[in-house]
Amino acid sequence: MNKGVLMVNLGSPDSTDPKDVKKYLGEFLMDERVIDVPYAARALLVKGIILNTRPKKSAEAYSKIWWDEGSPLIVLTERLQKKVQSHTKLPVEIAMRYGTPSIKEGLQKLHDQGIDDVMLLPLYPQYAMATTETILVLAEEIRAEFFPKMKITDVKPFYNKPEYIKVLGDSIADSLKGVDYEHLLFSYHGVPERHIRKSDVTSMHCKLDGSCCMSQSKAHEFCYRHQCYETTRLVGEYLGMEPLTYSTSFQSRLGFDPWLQPYTDRTIERMGKEGFKKMAIATPAFVSDCLETLEEIAMEGEEIFHEAGGRDFHTIPCINDRDDWAGVVAGWINEWALVETGKAIA
Missing domain, CATH: 3.40.50.1400 (Rossmann fold)
Known part of the structure; x- marks a missing residue:
């Protein structure tokens, strides 16, 4: 099987425009693992109240931290991907649980490169149903519907590694x-x-x-x-x-x-x-x-x-795209490939 990696982060609005923020918040807050109440109650809360009041305020908050290159979270994830890629021969793509690039788009990029064995790395140190679990569930749903021959192996929470x-x-x-x-x-x-x-x-x-x-x-x-x-x-x-x-x-x-x-x-x-x-x-x-x-x-x-x-x-800044962090992630990738194939690929 041909191996590749998909690193998944939270996501971000496409811009600081209230319309983009509203779209992002709608996708995020309507996730049943984020607001875990029955659909009718969740829709009333999110679509009836939050999305009519919060997008403008959130857009103002995003405008305070937005970079010239775009969303800090997206830019930093892209930088991390480039550094990780420099330490491994396996193709490494990124995706966001909410917003773009989507998990489907990330898996599609790997599929188009002939990848049928994917290491899925949620970029969350600790496990939570609103973070890691929702990524794993959605990724499996997408795999089953669009990429049935693809194998996905998820990386466990690394909070204590x-x-x-x-x-x-x-x-x-x-x-x-x-x-x-x-x-x-x-x-x-x-x-x-x-x-x-x-x-x-x-x-x-x-x-x-x-x-x-x-x-x-x-x-x-x-x-x-x-x-x-x-x-x-x-x-x-x-x-x-x-x-x-x-x-x-x-x-x-x-x-x-x-x-x-x-x-x-x-x-x-x-x-x-x-x-x-x-x-x-x-x-x-x-x-x-x-x-x-x-x-x-x-x-x-x-x-x-x-x-x-x-x-x-x-x-204190997050670990972001630190060289040592990129090296650790690449090490996990290369170790996974070695265990799976018995061949070093770094």
Whole structure:
């Protein structure tokens, strides 16, 4: 079989025009694994309320972080692809779960090159039904309908892989060189608490009681909360940090249902009010910088900190297209090909 790779990221609007933002938000929020309520209720919420109020505000937010080349997330993913491609002979394409290029377009590009064995790499370190799972489900649906002879092998979440922790830890250390800070906050994208329970393959382990994530369980394979806390723990350990000098929080909640806590915005505010003057923040749920990191954290987060009495707010970039990160991804690709064929291809 002829092998190739498809790296899949979240996606982005085609432009900052409210019409493009509305189209993107519609596709994103109507995903049943993002807003996991019955279709009628989801359609009423998204099409009846959110898409009539949010696109203009979101477009303004996107305009604050948009680059001359386009969406930062798309540009950074393209840069990563080029670097990864330089380290492997296998064809490497990219796709977005929402927006363009679509997963179907990515698979089509590989198919047109004669590829019938695809390594699917969701660019999410931690597993969640609203991220990794929705990519895998859609990719399989597209494969079955349009490319029935194609084989897809997905890369498992890499939140605890030593080589990933090293890249993430080194990126944080590099960003913090010369920076005076009192606390490092690891902010992960939030999900509703019910997503954690729905993803519990044991149907009994996840209690969100502060201790279940620390005890051994098969549920951890699909537990976003556990994987986030484990990422923080491993990076803190790698960097030799004292336990009380860093912590974990969750950002970007939507609606009124309970989401994973502690909330990032409230944590930032609390730290400012408690007298912290200098803090740093990393966003390890994201491989590529995007609206949630460049605007929600770097701009809104800093404003919250200043208003609460804080002074220095340092945002750490995502790992983006770092050379060491591209090398790690290429290593996974070449290892996969070696295991499958018994032949080195780097």
